[in-house]
Amino acid sequence: MxxxxxxxxxxxxxxxxxxxxxxxxxxxxxxxxxxxxxxxxxxxxxxxxxxxxxxxxxxxxxxxxxxxxxxxxxxxxxxxxxxxxxxxxxxxxxxxxxxxxxxxxxxxxxxxxxxxxxxxxxxxxxxxxxxxAKRVSIHGVFVEIYGLGVLITGESGIGKSETALELLKRGHLLIADDRVEIHQMNQNSLIGEPPEILRHLLEIRGLGIIDVMSLFGVGAVRDRADINFKVELVNWDNNNRYDRIGTQFKKDEILGIEVPRVTVPIRVGRDIPGIIEAAAMNYRSKLMGFDAAKTFDNNLNQLIAKNSKIDQENESEEQRQKDHAAAKPLNKDTNDQDHA
The missing domain is CATH 3.40.1390.20 (HprK N-terminal domain-like)
Incomplete structure (x- = not known):
């Protein structure tokens, strides 16, 4: 600042x-x-x-x-x-x-x-x-995906820049690589931009520094954008129980403002850029009122209610049959008495 x-x-x-x-x-x-x-x-x-x-x-x-x-x-x-x-x-x-x-x-x-x-x-x-404005510098990659500013974080060497490169090839925009300068725009929003020395540049281990604007054109970069969403990349841990439903986003606080976050575990064979694309689209759909997790939860509740109703009906039928079976000997005794 x-x-x-x-x-x-x-x-x-x-x-x-x-x-x-x-x-x-x-x-x-x-x-x-x-x-x-x-x-x-x-x-x-x-x-x-x-x-x-x-x-x-x-x-x-x-x-x-x-x-x-x-x-x-x-x-x-x-x-x-x-x-x-x-x-x-x-x-x-x-x-x-x-x-x-x-x-x-x-x-x-x-x-x-x-x-x-x-x-x-x-x-x-x-x-x-x-x-x-208040400012902070964060280690990570900042890209724009379908109009959303997505901040990608994770430990050094986990593949953030390589993920950004693949996202660029899919038509998304690079804002900052390695260091993201963040400042508070107002009480509810954050702006992310690159340090001047790293503007439009991307570092790929084994390849070096590439000029994104020269390789992909001026339409592949932006100088700044709102930070809407955060994706944290972590190494896969078999002992960790990762979110499989996504009923709600976790939130990280940056400069006193909460930013929604999802954690994406890395392992061989996973299409991380595709997962991040899907995460961005899913977040946007939630903003528009369409929540797949809630739909699943509603469907599950309806199924539980339906099965519960069937169980109750089966129990009622079983009880009715038991009552009917218990009444038969009584009817036979009554008939015998009538004949006598």
Whole structure:
């Protein structure tokens, strides 16, 4: 996780213009949230988020023009605190000269954008969230199978890269091999991508490093994807009881977010890429409401109920026959008495 992003990086990423304070362009941005000052422009600063980039759009600039020069100077002096990263004016609006003067005297850059406030706000938040998000590096292979981001893990040498190679040949996409950089997109999703030095590369023991994009084309790689599903490869152990029904996925926690996981045991003769394909399709079908394990469970319950009903009927018939047999001697005695 990066501790900060510089204003210069923001300017380059969003193609912004520096209006003043070019000497302070390396000022640090440490939070991903942004601020559009409203009450602050009227002089209310009790809850002013000074550590955020301050965005001024058409509404804010219009209000600033309506107040006096002295009030503008007083407001901007209050807004220019030690931790304030920068001021961003949108829509190529004219920057108030008081803002540039006060910001420059406090060592804060003023930057501008030609696009609408909502658009630049969304782009800026997305960039800052991406750069400042929590990150972790995991040993594994990350591929996209039928639109699902599948993280393949397992001990070194178990065959993760070879499995990825076969999946590529079947038309799926490689995102990362060996190391997967994972960062938290929001409270419910994770993004996986390769380290820059390993981008589009795949290592096969005995063959070496191959360039996937050169061999399979640009349609065989992706730079990043959501992590939807995890497959753990393990060596086959005859003493281990592996899941044979799959009524529910186990879950692993990455950066505080639960990721569904299946464990696939490796042994000679098993089509591991095909099994992983099936696991991905099965997971997708569960997301769509079709669960083979539940279908099997329902069928089993129906069969048990049916057999139980048959058993009850057989028991009833057997009991009826016993009752009938027990009643016959009684009828014979009654007839003998009648003849006498």
């Amino acid at each position: 990066a501790d900060f992003v510089t204003v210069d990086e923001v300017v380059k990423k969003l193609n912004l213009t520096v209006k003043s304070g070019i000497d302070f362009i390396n000022r640090k941005v440490k939070v991903s949230d942004i601020s559009r000052p409203g009450l602050e422009l009227t002089g209310y600063f009790d809850f002013y988020p000074a550590d955020r980039i301050q965005i001024l759009g058409r509404t804010e600039i219009s209000y600033i023009k309506s107040i006096s020069h002295l009030n503008r100077m007083a407001v901007f002096e209050e807004m220019c605190e030690a931790e304030t990263p920068a001021f961003l004016v949108t829509r190529d609006l004219e920057v108030p000269p008081e803002l540039m003067a006060v910001a420059t005297s406090n060592g804060i850059p003023v930057i501008s954008s030609s696009i609408a406030t909502s658009q630049v706000s969304s782009m800026l938040e997305q960039f800052l969230s991406d750069q400042l």
